[in-house]
Amino acid sequence: MNILLKQQPMSTIPRKVIFDTDPGVDDAMALFYALAHPDIDVVGITTTFGNVYVEQAVTNALYLCALAGRSMPVTQGVGKPITKVAEAPPEHIHGADGLGNLPHRIALQGQPDPRTSAQFIVDMARRYPGEITLVAVGPLGNLAAALQLAPELPTLVREVILMGGTVLESGNVSPVAEANIWNDPHAADAVFTAGWPLTMVGLDVTHQLILPLTLFQNIAQHHQHIATDTLYHAVQFYSAFYSQHDPVVAHINGCYGHDVLAFVVLTNPELFTLQAGRVRVATDGLAQGQTMMRRKDISYPQHGWHDDIPPTQVCMDVQADACKAVIEATLMRPWLQTPEKSPAK
Ligand code: BDR
Ligand code: CA
Numbered sequence: 001m002n003i004l005l006k007q008q009p010m011s012t013i014p015r016k017v018i019f020d021t022d023p024g025v026d027d028a029m030a031l032f033y034a035l036a037h038p039d040i041d042v043v044g045i046t047t048t049f050g051n052v053y054v055e056q057a058v059t060n061a062l063y064l065c066a067l068a069g070r071s072m073p074v075t076q077g078v079g080k081p082i083t084k085v086a087e088a089p090p091e092h093i094h095g096a097d098g099l100g101n102l103p104h105r106i107a108l109q110g111q112p113d114p115r116t117s118a119q120f121i122v123d124m125a126r127r128y129p130g131e132i133t134l135v136a137v138g139p140l141g142n143l144a145a146a147l148q149l150a151p152e153l154p155t156l157v158r159e160v161i162l163m164g165g166t167v168l169e170s171g172n173v174s175p176v177a178e179a180n181i182w183n184d185p186h187a188a189d190a191v192f193t194a195g196w197p198l199t200m201v202g203l204d205v206t207h208q209l210i211l212p213l214t215l216f217q218n219i220a221q222h223h224q225h226i227a228t229d230t231l232y233h234a235v236q237f238y239s240a241f242y243s244q245h246d247p248v249v250a251h252i253n254g255c256y257g258h259d260v261l262a263f264v265v266l267t268n269p270e271l272f273t274l275q276a277g278r279v280r281v282a283t284d285g286l287a288q289g290q291t292m293m294r295r296k297d298i299s300y301p302q303h304g305w306h307d308d309i310p311p312t313q314v315c316m317d318v319q320a321d322a323c324k325a326v327i328e329a330t331l332m333r334p335w336l337q338t339p340e341k342s343p344a345k
Contacts, residue, residue, distance in 0.1 A: 016132050
């Protein structure tokens, strides 16, 4: 049913993107990819809990932007799931600070925007109707809250791309659940049933691509810049976790790039094979956080699989080597500016 290569060439006008994130090492990779890419215009960053507490997510988003010499609105979003009790952040994967336990941080300019993440999303969608793409790579509470604030949001945004979920690949927090969906399954189900053009980039594809640590070492050596040095430090910590705990990664000193693939599908859709189908999320029980996809044209008797909204486009396959080459080439571009330091106190 409905398997196709994603072919949607980018226009020459850079795509306006709001990046919804819980930075996070692979979130940092994704942000730098987006800042480096000429076809992407990051118009704001909305933060959420997940890899770190939401306050730390704001700090990290501001810090990463400032390191790259870029300034944009950064908002604080939801700090916990809609219904379930929040879990402690996974310090063993991303570090206690979310960036691999940086030994020190330099003092840089940057204050958060006072709006909530949900309000910022709604404001921007109303200001640029049909132009905003939401790229969401953390638990989906901000998008769910924005839908509550403005139920017409699906008609205002151009597209939503999310990193989360899995269909055929095993989960990474349970046999069936991926972390972002697991962290707030009620929010995720609201996002999957909202009716906006939606692409899911889940473990089915992110587990096909292992990024070697040497790739980030080469990028850091090439730029000789604090932003890429910081990313390399963070990826060393993150790769140590994956290399020790994931048998597939164990023979390569590297890691999965999860979140960065949500941007690669935007810039290079031809590298992905998609399947269209209704996706729902199990919100309770042993399967909590499972993304269930209707992959066959069967008229199921059970409620919840009706077809009155467009199906989710689910990434099922990726050309991994080409994808890795695109990530490397993008991060090697001359995209970095000098960070502006805070005035001495
Ligand atoms: C997802 O969970 C987080 O740890 C990563 O940043 C990514 O968004 C992968 O399951
Ligand atoms: Ca993330």
